[in-house]
Amino acid sequence: MTRLPAHVDIREVGPRDGFQNEPETIATADKIDLINRLARTGLRRIEVASFVRPEVIPQLSDGVEVLHGVDVPDDVSLMVLVPNSKGLDNALKVRETFSEVAIFVSASETHNKKNVNRTIAESMADNDVIAKRIVAEDLRCAAVIATSYGCPFEGKVPMNRVLDIAEQFAAAGATEVGFGDTTGMANPAYVGEFFAAAIERLPGVEVTAHFHNTRGQGLANAYAALQAGCTSFESSFGELGGCPVPVGSTGNIASEDLISMFHEMGVSTGVSLPAIIDAARAAQAVLGRKLTSHSIVAGPIDWAPTPGAPACH
Structure with missing residues (x-):
């Protein structure tokens, strides 16, 4: 049997990856x-904003206001995402509000073209310049x-293309x-198979798994990555998110479901499960609709039976 790690790190991406896929814009005060x-659940990494053109993703057009408005503990690292050099220029105007920058590309030519209107080669040429600028600013590049x-x-x-x-x-x-x-x-x-190969090919690099639950396999995939x-x-959180390019691409795996699974297997995350639930x-209340996370409904596992409760099978 594969020996599982004692601890894993989790980055919460709902405030960026989740909010950008909502049909309506969430009020800035609610985002904050x-x-x-x-930031008070024990999470140490949160992705909070994206510096894309407001007309492309209006749901995130208040990123600067959000970054200036949040009040998080000193040990919580905030990340922003930039799509290109212009996005990095805009982000650096509020350099003091975050410590990590994410850059991206699609491994599929068609998806990359539909997502950012560039070939993979064009995106990577810009990313090479952006990454070096991020490092020069003493920011962490992901x-x-x-x-x-x-x-x-x-x-x-x-x-092999991905790696x-x-x-x-x-x-x-x-x-x-x-x-x-x-x-x-x-x-x-x-x-x-993929993560075994990725870890071997990328020594010294933090290799991160980002799964969506579009077809119900998100937690199973996370467990497979963990074993590798x-x-x-x-x-x-709340299983918010998805991808706006193809129809039907629903949200990321829910943070609270992932944390619940890890904790039940004896793998520490440093996050309070009740607090993130x-x-x-709270996000469900703000959005005014039921979210698809299982833990929102069921809550944490309580191994102590309630006295007098009927038996269930």
Whole structure:
């Protein structure tokens, strides 16, 4: 039996990856309140804003206001995402509000073209420049590769193509590379093989798993990555998120469901499960609709039976 790690790190991406996929814009004050709640759950990494053109993702057009408005503990690291050099220029105007920057590309030519209107080569040429600028600013550079396990337009994405891109990111200065299951096409068997190869190919680089639950395999994929040696994960409270490019691409795995699974297996996250469930329920109230997280409904597992409760089978 594979020996599991004692601890994993989780980055909460709901305030960026989740909020950007909502059909309506969430009020800035509500965003700030939810981020402040998340920052007091024990999470140490939160992605909070994206410096894309407001007309492209209006849901995140208040990123500067959010960054200036949040009040998080000193040991919580905030991340912003930039799509290109212009986005980094805008982000650096509020350099003091964050400590990490994410850059990205799709491993599928078709998805990358539909997402950012560039070829992979064009995106990577810009990313090479951006990464070096991020490092020069003494900021942590994290790279994300979308459609790492499959593309809804092209089908299977070759593993070597994904890992070649990851090595290019690392050479440019990225100390972390995340592999995104952007439209929920991964399966546990492939994930185990993929992360074993990624960890071998990227020594000294933090290898991060980012799964969506579009087809209900998100937690199974996270477990497969864990067994392969991955100890860094991204997730979204309330199972918020998705991908705006293909129709039907629903949210990321719920942070509270992922944390619940890890804790039940004896793997520490440093996050209070009741506190992050409360934060997800607060998001549900703000959005005015039921979210798809299981833990919002069921709550944490309580191993002590309630006296007098009827037996269930």
